[in-house]
Amino acid sequence: MKPETLERMKIDVGDITKLKVDAIVNAANRSLLGGGGVDGAIHKAAGRELVEECRTLGGCETGEAKITRGYKLPAKHVIHTVGPIYSGSESDPVKLASCYRNSLNLAKANQLHSIAFAAISCGVYGYPNHEAVDIAVTTCGDWLEANEGYDMEVIFSCFGERMERLYRDALGK
Numbered sequence: 066m067k068p069e070t071l072e073r074m075k076i077d078v079g080d081i082t083k084l085k086v087d088a089i090v091n092a093a094n095r096s097l098l099g100g101g102g103v104d105g106a107i108h109k110a111a112g113r114e115l116v117e118e119c120r121t122l123g124g125c126e127t128g129e130a131k132i133t134r135g136y137k138l139p140a141k142h143v144i145h146t147v148g149p150i151y152s153g154s155e156s157d158p159v160k161l162a163s164c165y166r167n168s169l170n171l172a173k174a175n176q177l178h179s180i181a182f183a184a185i186s187c188g189v190y191g192y193p194n195h196e197a198v199d200i201a202v203t204t205c206g207d208w209l210e211a212n213e214g215y216d217m218e219v220i221f222s223c224f225g226e227r228m229e230r231l232y233r234d235a236l237g238k
Contacts, residue, residue, distance in 0.1 A: 066206045073209050074202070074219045076232045077181065081222040082110035085139040087177035088132070089222070090168050092185045093145040095124050097131065103183040103224075112137040119145070128163030130171045142177065144168045148186030151193065158200055161186055165204040173215055181220040184228055194231055202235040 081089050081103060091107045094100045097119040099108035108115055114136045122131050122145075130146040146168050149160040164185050172180045182201065186192035198221075205219045223229040232238075 067210060070206050070209045071236055071238075073217065074205060074221065074236055076223060076229060076236070076238065077220050078223045078226070078229045080106070080224075081181055081183050082106055082138055082140075084181045084220065084222065086179040086181045086218075086220065087140070088142040088144045088168075088172050088175075088180045089135070089138065089140040090130075090180060090182045090185070091143050091145045092183045092188065092190075093125060093147055095126065095147050097122055097125050097145050102188045107138070107143060110138055111135060111143065115143065128160040128167065130164065130167040132171050132175060140181070142175065144171055144180070146185060148190055148192065151186060151191040157192070158196070161192065161197060161200050162204040165201055166208055169205065169208045169212075169217070169219075173212065173217070178216050179218040179220070181222045183222055184224070187228070194228065198228070198231040198235050202232070 118133045125131050125147050127147045133143050135141050146164040149157045187194050187197050221232045
């Protein structure tokens with residue numbers, strides 16, 4: 066990966082709902098109506114208007130992404146993506162990479178320039194964290210290089226030190 070690409074990817078340790086970016090990416094469930102973990106935290110922080118808008122979207126398939134306003138969040142938008150429930154199958158990494166790629170494509174289509182990702186599929190969906198981080202960094206790096214002329218900052222939001230360490234290792238930081 067080019068050094069310029071690595072410079073466009075950052076790590077933040079803390080609460081994704083506090084980040085002032087163009088979009089935060091929610092590790093959502095297929096209904097998009099809220100749940101546990103980061104999904105529940107985002108819905109709670111955004112307020113009930115978020116779930117009302119999500120009801121109009123008709124859910125979301127695994128690997129796809131949909132966008133809403135951010136409401137009470139400092140982020141202008143929430144991009145909801147549904148990661149795969151880890152099964153060990155060959156389709157798992159393909160679907161997880163699609164979450165990142167489709168989220169970035171949606172951000173670009175909406176002329177957004179900063180995006181913060183939660184660790185998609187790493188919680189109750191059981192994806193091995195090391196593998197998931199490698200997929201996230203590789204997919205985002207490939208997207209940034211393919212869209213070199215587009216100004217985009219990617220932030221990996223880590224809830225704890227263990228995930229931070231995995232992202233730092235993957236990014237060589």
